[in-house]
């Protein structure tokens with residue numbers, strides 16, 4: 423059974439005397455705040471520093487340490503690592519797939535130059551570095567059902583290109599300099615926090631719109647199958663992966679997933695919780711992106727090498743989202 427309360431993370435507290443000091447960049451994006459909450463339960467409030475260039479709301483400041491960090495400012499990054507004694511760096515800063523296409527030069531700066539900075543920083547200060555990758559790192563030439571861990575990667579978005587670049591650079595730094603680089607390729611991550619310019623965001627927006635207005639116009643066709651995961655599985659995957667001893671990892675980059683579904687299947691599952699809502703379909707340019715991505719993600723290597731197991735299936739995901747989004751919009 424799954425504990426359906428997101429705030430009560432049932433994590434195993436860190437027992438070692440020296441909990442790692444963790445810095446999270448891009449902390450006010452979709453994953454940062456929940457990731458900080460999760461890791462603070464495990465390693466202690468003061469050991470997890472959230473950072474971004476945005477002014478945070480009061481509840482984020484009350485949750486634990488928050489600082490200004492611009493990932494494009496290398497000296498500024500050095501200063502933070504030295505002054506705070508950072509051991510692990512979780513680098514979330516990135517423009518996602520759909521928004522990246524609207525501003526390619528900015529995506530190049532944030533997604534590519536930003537990675538150059540954090541990778542060099544992690545090498546200099548001997549940090550464990552986590553950079554998320556994505557199903558978007560695959561393209562129309564990749565096998566789509568299933569998509570294995572190692573296969574053709576020829577993405578057609580700047581987001582995907584920047585993520586393949588991060589994967590390869592991280593692996594290179596691992597082999598060349600011994601950098602403890604770790605990377606998970608996530609599917610669409612579903613959380614009650616508002617979507618941020620991705621292609622899989624319909625699966626978040628549909629809950630907000632249906633609960634608020636009783637209708638939703640989906641920008642993907644009803645039968646568009648994509649791999650997905652609830653944020654709680656994503657954070658548990660991240661946290662468990664970060665704890666694997668360095669010499670136990672067979673790879674530096676792993677696929678992880680929980681399920682795959684289409685808009686039609688998601689809304690059918692929603693209709694068990696709420697009646698009387700209307701879904702219409704008007705595909706836009708995000709359909710082309712989705713059509714080039716994996717439909718079913720093969721994460722058997724993560725399951726084999728470090729015992730990855732998802733907990734949240736479609737039914738649980740819908741139950742959680744109904745509850746969380748209702749709380750958010752109340």
Ligand code: AKB
Pocket residue numbers: 518519520555556557558581608609610611619620621622623
């Ligand atoms: C996006 O849709 O761009 C992201 C992703 C799958 O990486 N959610």
